Amino acid sequence: MVFSLWGCNKEESAAEETTIETSEIEVPSLPDQVFGYSDLVFPAAWLQDPALQLFGGFGSDIAVTDHGATLGRVLFYDAQLSQDGTVSCSTCHAQERAFTDGQTKSVGVSGNETHRNAMALFNVGYQRRLFWDVRTIGIENQVLQPIEHPDEMAMDLDELTERLTGMEHYKALFIDAFGDEEITEDRIASALSQFVLCMHSYSSRFDAGLENDFIHFTAAEVLGKDIFFNGDSRCNQCHSGKNLFSTQPFINGLEVDYAASGDAGVGALTNDPFDDGRFKTVSLRNIGLTAPYMHDGRFASLRDVVDFYSDDIQPHAYLDERLGVAGFGVPGQAPYQLNLTEEEREGLVAFLKTFNDTIMPTAEWLSDPF
Ligand code: HEC
Numbered sequence: 001m002v003f004s005l006w007g008c009n010k011e012e013s014a015a016e017e018t019t020i021e022t023s024e025i026e027v028p029s030l031p032d033q034v035f036g037y038s039d040l041v042f043p044a045a046w047l048q049d050p051a052l053q054l055f056g057g058f059g060s061d062i063a064v065t066d067h068g069a070t071l072g073r074v075l076f077y078d079a080q081l082s083q084d085g086t087v088s089c090s091t092c093h094a095q096e097r098a099f100t101d102g103q104t105k106s107v108g109v110s111g112n113e114t115h116r117n118a119m120a121l122f123n124v125g126y127q128r129r130l131f132w133d134v135r136t137i138g139i140e141n142q143v144l145q146p147i148e149h150p151d152e153m154a155m156d157l158d159e160l161t162e163r164l165t166g167m168e169h170y171k172a173l174f175i176d177a178f179g180d181e182e183i184t185e186d187r188i189a190s191a192l193s194q195f196v197l198c199m200h201s202y203s204s205r206f207d208a209g210l211e212n213d214f215i216h217f218t219a220a221e222v223l224g225k226d227i228f229f230n231g232d233s234r235c236n237q238c239h240s241g242k243n244l245f246s247t248q249p250f251i252n253g254l255e256v257d258y259a260a261s262g263d264a265g266v267g268a269l270t271n272d273p274f275d276d277g278r279f280k281t282v283s284l285r286n287i288g289l290t291a292p293y294m295h296d297g298r299f300a301s302l303r304d305v306v307d308f309y310s311d312d313i314q315p316h317a318y319l320d321e322r323l324g325v326a327g328f329g330v331p332g333q334a335p336y337q338l339n340l341t342e343e344e345r346e347g348l349v350a351f352l353k354t355f356n357d358t359i360m361p362t363a364e365w366l367s368d369p370f
């Protein structure tokens with residue numbers, strides 16, 4: 001359904017129309033019965049995972065309500081949150097790609113490229129520190145940043161609350177979510193956070209394997225699993241626990257000197273050589289859906305990633321010890337050489353794809369309501 005935002009007086013609205021080009025506003029179609037977002041819970045095995053309990057303790061404490069997340073869903077997919085009405089969160093975070101966009105760098109309203117590769121979104125409740133350089137603490141402090149960022153949505157927040165206040169269909173959504181129709185920055189942030197917190201991902205071929213002893217795995221997947229968990233590759237020592245991630249940022253040896261090559265990650269914030277190239281140790285769940293890879297999208301395929309870990313880790317003054325020859329001790333050792341065979345490389349790639357979620361990428365409750 002489509003109606004005109006500016007009513008019939010075209011002349012009076014000419015001024016506004018120079019800042020917002022779209023005059024036709026789409027209205028979302030939502031289910032008659034609100035979806036039970038507040039009923040979404042992680043499986044018992046997750047809730048009992050000691051590492052995740054610890055991380056969860058540092059995660060978000062925002063309470064998710066059914067109407068709050070419903071409003072968040074509409075906001076997440078609404079291009080009216082951007083200055084020229086062309087970019088929504090979902091432009092760079094598309095559900096079918098585990099909320100990434102398939103681009104090396106994303107393009108926002110400005111036509112400029114973003115500084116880094118768009119990150120996958122799921123299990124955010126277990127993550128306290130956000131962005132590749134973990135600069136922001138708490139999802140509620142993150143969600144307004146892309147709206148204001150000049151290279152992403154370039155929208156002034158006062159203008160946004162005014163714009164949404166002028167859109168009839170948001171009234172009922174805010175009343176249902178917060179008790180009255182007042183639209184504020186804090187309420188927008190809360191609703192967006194609630195929706196993002198509902199992007200749960202714990203259903204994959206790998207998870208099924210944990211239940212059935214991997215009887216449904218191919219020979220290649222079994223080989224890849226053995227490499228992932230053996231003490232030589234140490235993949236699981238950084239991408240660890242149920243969520244296959246770490247809350248700590250590590251240096252995985254993409255560059256000898258990251259600052260010199262343009263992005264020092266945490267090091268750009270601290271100016272400490274110890275942090276040069278320290279980046280968030282992202283989860284490997286859904287990794288088959290989120291190419292290209294790494295903070296700058298440098299690797300087009302998982303095969304490129306596996307080739308990198310096998311043969312091409314760079315010597316770095318503070319390379320994480322798990323990627324060094326000894327595997328423990330001090331950072332900055334010579335990088336390990338896995339020298340994987342062709343069969344082992346293909347096996348590891350096949351295994352990594354078993355982390356793809358079988359529900360989240362098509363779940364109705366996370367989909368575009370417009
Ligand atoms: C133009 C593309 C673009 C748009 C639009 C965009 N993002 Fe992002 N998003 C990115 C990029 C790029 C990063 C990584 C930036 C960095 O680390 O410096 C990111 C990172 C994130 C993260 C951090 C994830 C993590 O694991 O640390 C969250 C959460 C997020 N975005 C949510 C949103 C929300 C909510 C919106 C809409 C309000 C949005 N994004 C709009 C490109 C975009």
Ligand code: HEC
Nearest residue numbers: 233234235238250252279280281293294295305309320322
């Ligand atoms: C020292 C800890 C560490 C070890 C060991 C490690 N990784 Fe990583 N991994 C990281 C970090 C940190 C990043 C992000 C680096 C960046 O983008 O600059 C990463 C990124 C990745 C990515 C890309 C993620 C994305 O969304 O772009 C994949 C895939 C990956 N690792 C797979 C593996 C595999 C397979 C192994 C074992 C061969 C492994 N990792 C071993 C720390 C580690």
